[in-house]
Amino acid sequence: MDRIILHCDMNNFYASVETLLNPKLKGKPVAVCGSLEERHGIVLSKSEEAKAFGVKTGEAIWQAKQKCPDLLIVSPHYEEYLKYSKLAREIYYDYTNQVEPFGIDECWLDCTGSVHLFGSGIDIANQLRKRIKEELGLTISVGVSFNKVFAKLASDLKKPDATTVIMRENFKEIVWPLEVSAMIGIGRATTAKLRSYGIDTLGELAKSPPSFLKHLLGINGITLWKYANGMDDSIVYDADYKAPVKSIGHGVTCTADLVNNEEVKNVFMELSFNVSKRLKENGLEANGVQISVRDEKFFTKQYQTKTPYPIQNSIELAQIATELFIKRYDWKTNVRSLAIRAIDLTKAGAGFQMKLFCDYISHDKKERLDTAIQKIKNKYGKKSITFASLMGNIKMPEEITEVITLPAGVHLL
Ligand SMILES: [Mg+2]
Incomplete structure (x- = not known):
């Protein structure tokens, strides 16, 4: 029997x-924008009325204002969003x-075992929409399908306040005509690559030879081919499930574009403090480093490399990230956001094979120096000690609120 998976997305x-907090905003074009002082203000979310003017998430305030001169700009209140996000989840848990959250406003629900109690997948979807509207005053779009990938895709098809169903019997008619970018896991870089080979739709992706996709995109090519053919069998993690930590990362959108390697290095150093701290808290070491670079045209590139030995300290993490960046980034455009991720994690102190030509003494010194710095930071606060190079304006916002966590088994390409 097919599973019954729902994906709920708050509109x-x-x-x-x-608008709930300030009813005067009701019926008006509203945009919630990132801090006005720090970048030139980016639209994080917009009302249906603003959408009708063509206002888009991710664009600058001035661009949005050009399309909609009466646009009302509001600053975000993350505490409130968290509160409503939790309230919605409580309803899902009924x-x-x-219930597996994906970001603050989306969840997958596996309702396979619930249909005898609450009716079909569509019935449950409609009950959820009704309750969220009545009890929270918000609306959700729900996708119902036999796997997570199609459930998510379905919830995107009709908005706001709608239920969309994709069954095994009809998925080819619904999914295959869509552009490849409609599916989770296919970002801009992958879309561009597929397009350059004439693969524009999910149907074309589904019918491409997997061996060719593997050649083009590596192992992810096979995964995407399976997704497009309805063969996603990843499970919805239940409430008590704790995903084993697969990677630890941290990223930031800079307050101004970075223009040279030195600036990139400084940001990696600052980000690495946090990554290293969390590696230590979890008793893990990195055997690889992955970096994501988003340029000023919003194009994201990802590179990764192995480390010569397991690493926990921020100094070497930042160094490896910077070397990788210098090797791979061509500086045709400036850099807008950076992220660093410690990957191939192993238990700290598990031991490793010594190799020739590696400077273990210097490595050991850096581990100790980093531990000392972190102890001081823990005791006297984050700003009590840092490297001289990080003292000036390194184009990073005061607090990084944007933390992106990926659920196990879902990769953004
Ligand atoms: Mg949403």
């Missing part, structure tokens, strides 16, 4: 919560204990 989430 225009930040903007809708702001129907199943398998």
Whole structure:
């Protein structure tokens, strides 16, 4: 029997919560924008009325204002968003204990075991929409399908306040005509690559030879081919499931574009403090480093490399990230956001094979120096000690609120 998976997506989430908090905004074009001082203000979320003017998430305020001169700009209230996000999840838990959040405003629900109690997948979807509207004053779009990938895709098809079903019997008619970018896991870089080989739709992806896709995209090519053919069998993790830590990362959108390697190095150093701290808290070491670079045209590239030995300290993490960046980035455009991720994690102190030509003494010194710095930071605060090079304006916002966590088994390409 097929599983019954729902994907619930809260519509225009930040903007809708702001309208709840301030009813005067109701029926007006509203945009919630990132801190005005720090970058030139980016639209994080917008109301249906703003959407009708063509206002888009991710664009600058001035661009949005050009399309909609009467646009009302509101600052975000993350505490409130978290509150409503939790309230929504409580309602979802009434129907199943398998609720897996994806970001603050989306969840997958496995309702396979709930249909005898609450009716079909569509019935449950409609009950959820009704309850979220009545109890929270918000709306959700729900996708119902036999796997997670199609459930998510379905919830995107009709908005706001709608239920969309994709069954095994009809998925080819619904999914295959869509552009490849409609599916989770296919970002801009992958879309561009597929397009350059004439693969524009999910149907074309599904019918491409897997061996060719593997050649083009590596192992992810096979995964995407399976997804497009309805063969995603990843499970919805239940409430108590703790995903084993697969990687630890941290990223930031800079307050101004980075223009040279030195600036990139400084940001990696600052980000690495946090990554290293969390590696230590979890008793893990990195055997690889992955970096994501988003340029000023919003194009994201990802590179990764192995480390010569397991690493926990921020100094070497930043160094490896910077070397990788210098080797791979061509500086045709400036850099807007950076992220560093410690990957191939192993238990700290598990031991490793010594190799020739590696400077273990210097490595050991850096581990100790880093531990000392972190102890001081823990005791006297984050700003009590740092490297001289990080003292000036390194184009990073005061607090990084944007933390992106990926659920196990889902990779953004
Ligand atoms: Mg949403």
